[in-house]
Amino acid sequence: MPTASSALARFKVLDLTRVRAGPTCVRQLADWGADVIKVEMPEGLDTGEPMGGPRDGPDFQNLHRNKRGLTLNLKAPEGVAILKRLAATADVVVENFRPDVKHRLGIDYEALSAVNPRLIYASISGFGEDGPYAARPGFDQIAQGMGGLMSITGEPGHGPMRVGIPIADLCAGIFAAQGVLVALLEREASGKGQWVRSSLLQAQIFMLDFQASRWLMKGEVAPQAGNNHPTSIPTGVFRTRDGYINIAAAGHHIWERLAKTLGAEAWLSDPRFATAKARSDNRDALQVLIDACTVTDDSASWITRLNEAGVPCGPINSIDQAFAEPQVRHLGIAQELDGVRYVGQPIVLDRTPAAIVSHPPALGQHTDEILTELGFTPDEIEQARTAKIV
Structure with a gap:
């Protein structure tokens, strides 16, 4: 598989994420060349309702490019043992399970850092890993409302309004990726890994920015202002x-x-x-x-x-008009691979740019390849597949 960039090519990332916030985090690492292994349940074992549209749809495709794919039954002890073997050679693990799930499966930070003290373990939750709301299921629009954004969005007198993109999901993922990169830089000095945490609620509060500081510093509660800027008129x-x-x-x-x-x-x-x-x-x-x-x-x-x-x-x-803008075309943010157009990175590095070099993997597409790299024999791989471990 070709490398998207040389910038992060020396790092291996285990991607245990799903839906949006987690995949957004991992996409930031994959596009800059990290060897990302997307871990999913074997076919027929994932009983959760899929979110984000079908696997061949534009949403899934845009979130999961530049990765390899492995199926692994993390509900079985044998699957957890394989994950720990992977973690022993990995640099980063990213997950966005509800906080209790990783502990129940035995794949939490403590469990995986025990086999690899240099591991950076990133968790993205709805409301934080602990606290009174930690067990609640997280969803972008819930965070938008709880985090104050909907109260300042929309026309005055017309009720609260959600933003037209899942901004809490996206920002939580991007902040988690930033945290991973900071932790990798710190590891160069300390030689130690650490647990990186972000949440939809924290990300949404942070993104209130000057509206939040108006309250914290001056006691001003911003109202809805519609299309008018709240402080700079006209x-x-x-x-x-x-x-x-x-x-x-x-x-x-x-x-x-x-x-x-x-x-x-x-x-x-x-x-x-x-x-x-x-x-x-x-x-x-x-x-x-x-x-x-x-x-x-x-x-x-x-x-x-x-x-x-x-x-x-x-x-x-409109969105089609935005992509037709001469400046947008000049910036090249719409990137094509084999006739499929993706949204590229908004950051430009002159020596080690990001690229889109592979479509999302089919379910378990690289399972044999990855297990072989771990030292499994063909017979052992076949046995694991028969037992529905992979």
Whole structure:
């Protein structure tokens, strides 16, 4: 199997994850060249309801590229013994079971670090590995709501609104991957592994960012603001002759440029808009006035004119339009392999770039290859398959 990158090629990762947050973490390692072994239950033994769509669907395909595949029955002692043999030669294990499951199976950090003290063991949970909510099943939308995001998303007066992507899942996975990389760097000094933990709830709280610090430092509870920026006005969505555009007029100098470009210099001496606070207090009136100007021309014309004037402005694309943008095409984030297009990494390294070099493995596609690397004979592999261990 070709290597996606030389950056992490010296590391072996055991992927025990499923659904989204865990696979998101592992994808960050696989795309940078780590030897990732995706461990799944043998066919017919996984009774859990699949999530993320069918194996050949776009969601599964995009999450699980650049991996090898092994089937292993972790509910059997023989399967756990094989996993421990794998862990003895691995650098990283990533799992997102509910916190009690790994202990019940005997594959928790303590159990695996006993056979490999250098092992980095990453766990992603819904709410944390301990605490009053630890046993609850985690789900992205639950974390969005509990973590405050839905209370500040959507139009005022229309109730809470979820974000259109599973942002808690995705961020928990990315933060876990960052934790793995930090632990690998620290291991170079200490020679020791450690347990890395992240959760959907922690990730969602962290992603509140300045809205969280407004509460923690100033006691301000942010309300919904719809498409308006909560603190920088006018920044939001404005109607044009043929649709809508985003305008971000943050700061007084950009506000002056916007007013001049719209042919509304009188606004600059209007006390309702003279300061940032005044514009915030009168945001609804300002929205109406700007809409009345922008609706007189089409989106493309305003985008050109405002950007030329130094006013940040852009289209509001559908997803197909986003991928058709000349700059998106130039950046090459849509990457093709054998006629299949994947979402590539948003990070560029000039010497050791990431690549998509293999489609997700079929169930157990590399089982024989991986067990042979561990020293199993063909007869032993066949015996394990007959016993439904692999």
